[in-house]
Every structure is written in structure tokens, then in C-alpha cells.
Amino acid sequence: MFEIDNQRAILDRRALMAELNALAERVSDPSNPGPELVEILKRHLQAGRDQIQRRFLGNSRGAQAGLTSAHEASFLVDQLLRGLFDFTTQRAFPLGNPTVAERLTLIAVGGYGRGELAPYSDIDLLFLLPYKMAPYCEQVVEFMLYRLWDLGLKVGQAARSVEECMRQADSDLTIRTNLLEARYIWGDQGLYDEFQKRFAKQIVKGHAEPFYQGKLAERNARHHKHGGSRYTLEPNIKEGKGGLRDLQTLLWLARFCCGASSMQDLVKSGMLTAAERATFDKALNFYWTLRYHLHYLTGRGEERLTFDLQPEIARRLGYTDHAGTKGVERLMKHYFLIAKSVGGLTRYVCAAIEAQFIKKPMLRLPALGILKKELGGFPIEGGRLTIPRADHFSQHPGDLLRIFAVSQRHDVEIHPTAMTAMSHSLRLVDRIRDDPAANALFLDMLTSEKGPEQTLRRLSEVGVLGRFIPDFGRVVAQMQYDMYHSYTVDEHTLFAIGILTRIESGELKDEAPIASQVVKEVISRRVLYLAVLLHDIAKGRAGDHSLLGGDVAEKLCPRLGLTAEETEQVAWLVRYHLLMSNTAFRRDIDDPKTIADFVDLVQSPERLRLLLVLTVSDIRAVGPKTWNGWKAQLLRELYTRAFNQMMGGLNTTEEDRAASVISLLKQELPDWSDDDIASHAARGHSAYWLAFPPAALGRHARMIRAAEMEERPLSVEFNVDRWRAMTEVTIYTPDRQGLFSQLAGAMALCGANIVDARIVTLRNGKAIDTFFVQDGEGGPFDRPARLARLSSTITRVLEAPDQTLAQLQDLPPLANPAALNFPVIPRVLIDNKASATHTVVEVNGRDRRGLLYYLTAALTKLNLQISSAKVSTFGHRAIDVFYVKDHFGLKIESDQRLKALRSTLMTVLAEAETGDAAPSRAVMVDSWPPVAPSSAAQ
Structure with a gap:
């Protein structure tokens, strides 16, 4: 048992029993002592908790602060239960000569059985009986449980006989695991000993393999439930991959399969090294310290290290900002490296257990139907590749890569023994880093059609990838501290490789049809795969990572x-890997100048194809909800227009193209006469006809005709596009100053997130304004009740x-208050070169409800006309782009007006901050030249 310093300062059981005995003497019926019994117990419990919390907070940076507190909390509950058990059996229900059936033992199981408790942990108890429940035992159990519940403890309890325990443990893996950690607390010691002997003989002996396989399957299912990655940016430190539960699983396997009472026993038996045991202890202590901080900070059993908690925990643990890295980023990198080390420990322990206790079938190659003893010179053990001797890699360092190539080629896993040997031989990678054969082998694995993501993931897990490509090693566990990215840089990169493979195989043809088509036309797959692997390789360094x-x-x-x-192609793609998304999502691609500038940078159809596939892979790998049909549509339109211009397909005038669109409109309006079409065409300028597809123009035409015939002052129509995951809201009404701003405010009041907008004033003085909106989850704003509310609000x-x-002021400014933990430096970028007819104003700031309304209201007050708006949100950051003119229809070029424009918008952005990004820190830039695009939002 863990040694507790100054135990009586936590709970002095003598003093507790003195009070309980005095109570028993005072009351007439100790079996009905009234509330005073609970008050005594509660006072001692709270005093012990306060003592533990003082000790923890006074030593929270210590190496064993959390684990020590976990043992102290378990000791506190032990002593309390012993006191309550004695009061119950000796005072409330005294029994002079109990029969065999009236024997009773109190046992801790589960995590409490290990002697570890967090501040808000459940307390798992087993009331052990020799046979079925006797009336006396039922009285004792009921009396104790009611008092424990009155104390506010969360008790998981069962009352079972020894035989029932054996039967249920045999049929249920969870019960078997809980009973594996059974620990005697109080009562009949002989009954506990009998239970332990029968458990070892009936449940453990001869059943190592099914328990081993069952726990690994259980672990895999748990990992899948919690995202399947140990590198999620808001990890569950208890249940997530590489977390506390994985360490506990190793303990269960060691106890059940090896008969070890602790990891030190594995060291004594030679199954683990002292260094590996030290790694286990370090991880266990680190997780328990984090867990105690989480529980104390939130006042509940919180197990997720969320964005809003990370900065405070980093501060408490002494992680400070330095060398361009935030303290919170240093904390999270430490966490991810610990989680990675847990993966290594799992391999070590599993290899040791399999070597001694698990049957070892040979490998059967499905294609040949024959059994194999070796592949590519590597022996087969347990159906997996291994090495012939422990020092194999020191004699053949090239095999540190070749074993992965054989594994990939034949779809065979690598044995944990070999993985362990690799992790101990990483320095040998330095000898093959410049070997042309090794580099060619790596490139073959990267571009293989047989799952490069899984191969790269294994290379990274064991540490070979980061050693072979040191620049990749720098981004291992590199956190991206924002609310947009869901994974660390290395994990994001590996996901992107996997998505590229799925695009190539056609798996994503419905989600990304154009990328799935053009990837077949790519000339150099080596260029594409290397560009995806390296696109974020410089994240975390000072300067533009692109x-x-x-x-x-x-x-x-x-x-x-x-x-x-x-090489030139790969370097260009890495430098410009954000160009396509920035252009599609933040520029008006209906403006010919936008397409012209984009084509001038991309230059060739091959580079355009490569850039599209890279962009789709990158975006989809950011997180599970970052890709949708709307983004796919924007990228498809940009790709198509750029490709057409490269191939000479856009050499016609704007008027000619508008006329072509009007001729297509006739197909959307088959019941309209030529005169009707001509009359309607006279209403719009050329820019209007080029801003929408024919189907949308057809809907507009019918809407306008109905409004004019019925003399309606306002018409609102909705078109839900589920493939693009958005709803098109079209408003037809007389134009007036501030109309766009007012409509944006109406959307904000109803919770509709605007992602794009087109503002058109027809020749009849009417506005036909179109907003593309989504709900808060990034899906179409489509529920009938919400659409009806939006219409009435407009x-x-x-x-x-x-x-x-004015009702906007009553809404919470932030949808997620955790966003305040991420500093945002507001910026206003003004570009008079991006468009031939408009001034382009890009605004970067903290996202908040109604931001678009406040920005457009400010532009209206400056007497500016807004022709279109592109709205993008990247987690907590909003990037809104406006194409504007002055009231004469000209660009804003006066220095005085440009200065006033910046100042006004900066004031709006400053109101979204709460002191973490004051206006004086803003970056004011005069232009946005066509060079490698900013990575601020990515």
C-alpha cells in the first residue's frame, strides 16, 4: 500500500470512533441515531478533503502531486468506511456470535480497489457474503449505504456471495476487471482470502489469452469512441487514446496475465526495463496531477482538458511563455508526448506478454493460402513480422525502414517486439538518412497505393519518421492552439495523407467530385504526396510557415x-498551399480580376490540379466538421474558371458572356415569351447575370414577376441546398441605404450564419440581395420554424x-465563451489591386454574434456601397471580405478616406475583444499583394 505522510492529519480514526461511540451512548437506539451520525462523518470527511486539497495545491508542480493525492483520497475513504462499518456492526446491530451465513466483508473494487481516487470519483464497493444475503447482512448493508448517500458520495455497490462473484466474473469482462483489483477494507478477512483464492484458480488461471484479447478489443472500441487519435486538441485524459485508462489497462494485463502486483514486478522478471517502468510512473503521475486540477477547477468529475481550462492549468503547473511558444502550448505538447510514450509502453508490455503467455500462430497469406515462417527475411511470430535477434537493427540499420515496406507490401502487422527494438535503436536512423536506397524506399512507401497513412503512422509512433525527416520530428505533438484545428500538426498531416489516398481511390467522389476526377490526370504522384506531407512542416516556427x-x-x-x-513543384505547392482556399473563400471569384490574378500565380493546368487536390486534403484533415458541400462548390467554381482561362475559354467580353447567360435563362423559364425574357433582362446589369447560375436566375425572375404583379413591398424566398450544406435566402425589396446591414442584423437575431452574400441593385431601383446561410453546426439553415422566424424578423x-x-445587444456576444482564451489581433487589410472596379476590404477579428451587421453598419455610415461579401469563420476567428465602392461607384483611393475606413472598422473589431487584443496592437496593412498568402486563418 502507498505510504501516506501524517495519516492522522487526513483522518484520525481513533478520534472518529471516540465520537461515534459517544453518540451510541447518548442515543436510545443506535440503529436509529438521527442526523448526528451523518454530521460527524461529514465533518471528518470534509476536513480530510480540505487537508488533501491544501497539500495538493501546495505541491501541484511536484512529480507525484496528483498520484499522492489520489492515494490520500483513497485512504480517507478507507478510514471513514472502517469507522462506519464498526459503528454499524458493533453499535447499531451488534451480534455476539455470528453464524457462518452472517459473515460480511467490505471490499474496494475498480479504481478505488487500486487505492486511487480523484476528488469526484465514484466509490465502488463490494459487500462480500459467504452465501445468499442473510437478514442481518441486509440490515448492515442498507444502514451503511443510506449514510454514504447522505454524505453525498457517489457509490457503486454490489452485495454478492463468493459463488456469485465467480459466476459473474466468468461471464462479464468488466466485472472480471473490477474484481481483479479487489482490495480488502474491513470485516471478515477469511472470507476475503477465500474469494482471492477462488478468483485466482477459477477466473485467472488458464484464461490469460481471452482476457488479453478482450481488453485490447475493449481498448480499441474506447479509442474509436473518443476520436481514434491521441492528438485531439481537447483530449479526454482518462478515456482518450494514450490516456490514464490505457495505463490502467497495462496494469490489468500485467496482473491477470503475468501475476504481477505492480509494474515493478515486470522489471524484476525482465519483461520491462527500469527506464520503461520510469516512463510508466512519469505518465501516471502526470495524468493524476492533471486530473486533480481538472476536478478542483470545475468542481465536478471533469475528464476533458478543454480549451477554457488549459491556460489556467498551464499557469498552475508553471508552464511559461518563452522562445515564441505560449505556456499553454508547452503544456499540451508535454501532454501529447506523454500520450505518445504510453503508446510505446503498450507495445512493450504487449510484446512481453505475448512472448511468454500468448499462443503464436504462423502467418497465412490469403492470396496463396499457405503458411509462412518468414517474409522478406523477417521471421513471422504470432502472425506478425519480427526480427531474428535483439541486435538485428544494429547489424542492419536499413531494416528500420525495410520492415515497414514489407509490412505495407504484404499487409502484415509488425510485432511489438520488433517495434520495441526499433524504439531503442533510433540513433541508427542517422546512419541511413542520406542513403539513396533508404530514401528511395521511403518514397516508395509514401506513394504506395497500399495505405501510406497507416505505414507513416507506424513510422511516426515508433519515432523513425521524426528521426529520418528531422523537420517532421519538430512538429510531432506540435499543438495548433485555436478552435479551428482539431489535431496536432503531425496528426493533421497523417490524416491528410490518408484523405489523399481516399481521393485517389474514388472513395470521396461524392464529397469531392472534381478533386476525385482531376487526381487521375496528375502527372507526378511523387510531387503530390510530398507536397501533402510537407505542407505544414514548418508550423510552430517564427515566420510564415508556408x-x-x-x-x-x-x-x-x-x-x-x-x-x-x-523539387520546384513541391516547394511551390508548399509555399502556396493556402492560395486556393484563400481565393475561393475570401475573394469574389465572379470578379474577372480575381481569376486573372489567381491564374497568374498558378500558371499551369498541372499545378492547378495539384493545388486543388492538396487543398481538399488539407481542409478535410483539419477536423471532422470543416468540410462541406459549400466549400466544395466554391473550390469547384474557382478551379473551373481558372482552368477555362488557362485554356483560353474566357476571351469573350463581359457583355458577351452576360448575353450567353440570358440565353440559358430561357431554358429555366420555358413558359415565358421572348418579350417577357427581354423585359426582365433589361432590369439587370451584366455583373448581375454573371453573379449567379441560371437556376438561381430563374428563381429570381419568377420571384420578381410575382412581387411586381402583386405589388409586394418585400419578398423573401428560401432555397435549401443540402449538398452544399447551406440555405440561399433571397430578398427583393426597394433599395435603400443600409439595407444590407439591416438584413445581416436580421440573420444574426435568428442565429443564421452568413457565409456569402451578393448585393445587387437592379435598374428599376429594387435590390435583389442574396445571402447564403448555415446553422450553428455548419449545416443548412432549414428547419421550417426557423425559416418562418427569419422571414418575420426580416x-x-x-x-x-x-x-x-437593438435586441442584438441582449444576446450573448460569443456562442462559445471558451473562445476568449484565444487572443486575436484585429487587422484591416485594404487592397485596391485585387479588383478592377472595387476596393477590397478584408477584416480579421474575433468572431461574435452580429459581427457582420456591425461591420456593414459601419461601412454604411461611411457612405460606401457594398457589392458583395465573403464571410469565413475559422474557429474563434472571423475573416470577412467586402467589395465596396463610394457613392459615385468608384474605388476608395483618397488617403484620408482610407484612414477613416481603417479606423472605423478597427473600432468595431475592438469591441469584440475583452482586453486580450487591444486596438493599439492591430496590424494595418495598405494592400494584399499576390505573394504567398497569409496563414493567419489556417
């Missing part, structure tokens, strides 16, 4: 065997704008 990553590519690609031409806003829009 530009720095291009420099890394220029040095690494020749080493890997790429030609000068291929009407109310246009009738009484000041009164209705």
Missing part, C-alpha cells in the same frame, strides 16, 4: 530522389430597424 516550408522542401526533395523540376427589421436590431 514560406519556411517551401525552403524545407527545396532541401529535402533532392535527398529523397526528386528531380529539380519535381419584415420587422425593415419596418423598425433601430428598435428591432
Whole structure:
């Protein structure tokens, strides 16, 4: 048992029993002592908890602070239960000469059985009986449980005979695991000994393999439930992959399969090294310290290390900002490295157990139907590749890569023994890093059609990938501290490789049809796969990671065997890997100048194809909810227009293209006469006809005709597009100053998130404004009740704008308060070169409810016309882009007006902050030149 310092300061059982005995003497019936019994117990319990908390907070940076507190909390409950048990059996229900059936033992099981409790942990108890429940035992159990519940303890309890325990443990893996950790607390010691002997003989002996396989399957299911990655940015430290439960699983396997009472027993038996045991202890202590901070900070059994808690825990643990890295990022990198080490420990322990206790079938190759003893010179053990002797890699360092190539080629797993040997031989990777054969082998694995993601993941897990490509080693466990990314840099990169493979195989043809088509036309797969592998390789360094990553590519690609031409392509793709998403999501691709500038940078159809597939892989790998049909549509439109211009398909005038669109409109309106079409066409400018597809123009035409015939002052229509995951809201009404801003305010009041907008004033003085909106989850805003509310809100806003829009002040400014933990430096970027007809204003700031309304209201007050708006949200950061003109229809070029524009928008952005990003820190930039795009949002 863990040694507790100054135990009586936590709970002095003598003093407790003195009070309980005095109570028994005072009351007439000790079996009905009234509330005073609970008050005595509660006072001692709270005093012990306060003592433990003082000790923990006074030593929370200590190496064993959390684990020590966990043992102290278990000791506290032990002593309390012993006191209550004695009062119950000696005072409330005294029994002078109990029969055999009246024997009773109190046992701790589960985590409490291990002697570890968090502040808000459940207390799992087993009331052990010799046979079925006797009336006396039932009285004792009921009396104790009611008092424990009155204390507010969360008790998981069972009352079973020894025989019932054996029967249920035999049929249920969870019960078997809980009883494996059974620990005697109080009562009949002989009954506990009998239970332990029968458990060892009937449940444990001869059943190592099914328990081993069952716990690994249980672990895999748990990992899948919690995201399947140990590198999620808000990890569950208890249940997540690489977390506390994985360490506990290793203990269960060691106890059940090896008869070890602790990890130290595995060291004594030679199954683990002292260094590996030290790694286990370090991880266990670290997790318990984090867990105690989480419980104390939240006042509940919180197990997720969420964004809002990470900064405070980092501060408490002494992680400070330095060398360009935030303290919270250093905490999380430490966490991810610990989680990675738990994966290594799992391999070590499993290898040791399998070597001694698990049957070892040979490998059957399905294609040949024959059994094999070796593959590629590597022996087969337990159906997996291994090495012939412990020092194999020191004699053949090239096999550190070759074993993965054989595993990939034949779809065979690598034995934990070999993985363990690799992790101990990482320094040998330095000897093969510049070997042309090794580099060619790595490139073959990267570009293989047989699952490069899984192979790279194994290479990374064991540490070979980070050693072979040191720049990749720098981003292992590198956190991206924002609410947009869901994974660390290395995990995001590996996911992106997997998505690229799925695009190639056609798995994503419904989600990304154009990428799935053009990837077949890519000339160099080596260029594409290396660009995906390296696109974020320079994250976490001072400077633009895109530009720095291009420099890394220029040095690494020749080493890997790429030609000068291929190297130039990879470096360009890495430098410009954000260009396509920035253009599609933040620029008006209906503006010919946008397409022209984009084509000038991309230059060739091959590069355009590569960039599209890279962009789709990158976005889909950010997180489970970042990709949708709307983004797919924008990228498809940009790709199509750029490709057409490269191939000479856009050499017609704007008027000619508008005329072509109007001719297509006739197909959408088959019941309209030529005169009707001509009359309607006279309403719009060329820019209007080019801003929408024919189907949308057809809906507009019918809407306008109905409104004019019925003389309606306002028409609102909705078109739900589920493939693009958005709803198109079209408003037709007389134009007036501030109309766009008022409509944006109406959307904000109803919780509709605007992702794009087109503002058109027709020649008849009417506005046909179109908003593309989503709900808070990134799906279409489509529930009938919400659409009806939006329609009525638009009407109310246009009738009484000041009164209705004032309600925005009553809404919480942030949908997720955790966003305040992420500093945002507001920026206003003004570009007079991106469009031939408009001034492009890009606004970067903290996202909040109604931000678009406040920004457009400010632009209206400056007497600016807004022609279109592109709205993007990246977690806690909003990037809104406006195409504006002055009231004469010209660009804003006066220095005085540009200064006023910046100042006004900066004031709006400053109101979204709470002191963490003051306006004085803003970056004001005059233009956005066509160079490697900013990575601020990515």
C-alpha cells in the first residue's frame, strides 16, 4: 500500500470512533441515531478533503502531486468506511456470535480497489457474503449505504456471495476487471482470502489469452469512441487514446496475465526495463496531477482538458511563455508526448506478454493460402513480422525502414517486439538518412497505393519518421492552439495523407467530385504526396510557415530522389498551399480580376490540379466538421474558371458572356415569351447575370414577376441546398441605404450564419440581395420554424430597424465563451489591386454574434456601397471580405478616406475583444499583394 505522510492529519480514526461511540451512548437506539451520525462523518470527511486539497495545491508542480493525492483520497475513504462499518456492526446491530451465513466483508473494487481516487470519483464497493444475503447482512448493508448517500458520495455497490462473484466474473469482462483489483477494507478477512483464492484458480488461471484479447478489443472500441487519435486538441485524459485508462489497462494485463502486483514486478522478471517502468510512473503521475486540477477547477468529475481550462492549468503547473511558444502550448505538447510514450509502453508490455503467455500462430497469406515462417527475411511470430535477434537493427540499420515496406507490401502487422527494438535503436536512423536506397524506399512507401497513412503512422509512433525527416520530428505533438484545428500538426498531416489516398481511390467522389476526377490526370504522384506531407512542416516556427516550408522542401526533395523540376513543384505547392482556399473563400471569384490574378500565380493546368487536390486534403484533415458541400462548390467554381482561362475559354467580353447567360435563362423559364425574357433582362446589369447560375436566375425572375404583379413591398424566398450544406435566402425589396446591414442584423437575431452574400441593385431601383446561410453546426439553415422566424424578423427589421436590431445587444456576444482564451489581433487589410472596379476590404477579428451587421453598419455610415461579401469563420476567428465602392461607384483611393475606413472598422473589431487584443496592437496593412498568402486563418 502507498505510504501516506501524517495519516492522522487526513483522518484520525481513533478520534472518529471516540465520537461515534459517544453518540451510541447518548442515543436510545443506535440503529436509529438521527442526523448526528451523518454530521460527524461529514465533518471528518470534509476536513480530510480540505487537508488533501491544501497539500495538493501546495505541491501541484511536484512529480507525484496528483498520484499522492489520489492515494490520500483513497485512504480517507478507507478510514471513514472502517469507522462506519464498526459503528454499524458493533453499535447499531451488534451480534455476539455470528453464524457462518452472517459473515460480511467490505471490499474496494475498480479504481478505488487500486487505492486511487480523484476528488469526484465514484466509490465502488463490494459487500462480500459467504452465501445468499442473510437478514442481518441486509440490515448492515442498507444502514451503511443510506449514510454514504447522505454524505453525498457517489457509490457503486454490489452485495454478492463468493459463488456469485465467480459466476459473474466468468461471464462479464468488466466485472472480471473490477474484481481483479479487489482490495480488502474491513470485516471478515477469511472470507476475503477465500474469494482471492477462488478468483485466482477459477477466473485467472488458464484464461490469460481471452482476457488479453478482450481488453485490447475493449481498448480499441474506447479509442474509436473518443476520436481514434491521441492528438485531439481537447483530449479526454482518462478515456482518450494514450490516456490514464490505457495505463490502467497495462496494469490489468500485467496482473491477470503475468501475476504481477505492480509494474515493478515486470522489471524484476525482465519483461520491462527500469527506464520503461520510469516512463510508466512519469505518465501516471502526470495524468493524476492533471486530473486533480481538472476536478478542483470545475468542481465536478471533469475528464476533458478543454480549451477554457488549459491556460489556467498551464499557469498552475508553471508552464511559461518563452522562445515564441505560449505556456499553454508547452503544456499540451508535454501532454501529447506523454500520450505518445504510453503508446510505446503498450507495445512493450504487449510484446512481453505475448512472448511468454500468448499462443503464436504462423502467418497465412490469403492470396496463396499457405503458411509462412518468414517474409522478406523477417521471421513471422504470432502472425506478425519480427526480427531474428535483439541486435538485428544494429547489424542492419536499413531494416528500420525495410520492415515497414514489407509490412505495407504484404499487409502484415509488425510485432511489438520488433517495434520495441526499433524504439531503442533510433540513433541508427542517422546512419541511413542520406542513403539513396533508404530514401528511395521511403518514397516508395509514401506513394504506395497500399495505405501510406497507416505505414507513416507506424513510422511516426515508433519515432523513425521524426528521426529520418528531422523537420517532421519538430512538429510531432506540435499543438495548433485555436478552435479551428482539431489535431496536432503531425496528426493533421497523417490524416491528410490518408484523405489523399481516399481521393485517389474514388472513395470521396461524392464529397469531392472534381478533386476525385482531376487526381487521375496528375502527372507526378511523387510531387503530390510530398507536397501533402510537407505542407505544414514548418508550423510552430517564427515566420510564415508556408514560406519556411517551401525552403524545407527545396532541401529535402533532392535527398529523397526528386528531380529539380519535381523539387520546384513541391516547394511551390508548399509555399502556396493556402492560395486556393484563400481565393475561393475570401475573394469574389465572379470578379474577372480575381481569376486573372489567381491564374497568374498558378500558371499551369498541372499545378492547378495539384493545388486543388492538396487543398481538399488539407481542409478535410483539419477536423471532422470543416468540410462541406459549400466549400466544395466554391473550390469547384474557382478551379473551373481558372482552368477555362488557362485554356483560353474566357476571351469573350463581359457583355458577351452576360448575353450567353440570358440565353440559358430561357431554358429555366420555358413558359415565358421572348418579350417577357427581354423585359426582365433589361432590369439587370451584366455583373448581375454573371453573379449567379441560371437556376438561381430563374428563381429570381419568377420571384420578381410575382412581387411586381402583386405589388409586394418585400419578398423573401428560401432555397435549401443540402449538398452544399447551406440555405440561399433571397430578398427583393426597394433599395435603400443600409439595407444590407439591416438584413445581416436580421440573420444574426435568428442565429443564421452568413457565409456569402451578393448585393445587387437592379435598374428599376429594387435590390435583389442574396445571402447564403448555415446553422450553428455548419449545416443548412432549414428547419421550417426557423425559416418562418427569419422571414418575420426580416419584415420587422425593415419596418423598425433601430428598435428591432437593438435586441442584438441582449444576446450573448460569443456562442462559445471558451473562445476568449484565444487572443486575436484585429487587422484591416485594404487592397485596391485585387479588383478592377472595387476596393477590397478584408477584416480579421474575433468572431461574435452580429459581427457582420456591425461591420456593414459601419461601412454604411461611411457612405460606401457594398457589392458583395465573403464571410469565413475559422474557429474563434472571423475573416470577412467586402467589395465596396463610394457613392459615385468608384474605388476608395483618397488617403484620408482610407484612414477613416481603417479606423472605423478597427473600432468595431475592438469591441469584440475583452482586453486580450487591444486596438493599439492591430496590424494595418495598405494592400494584399499576390505573394504567398497569409496563414493567419489556417
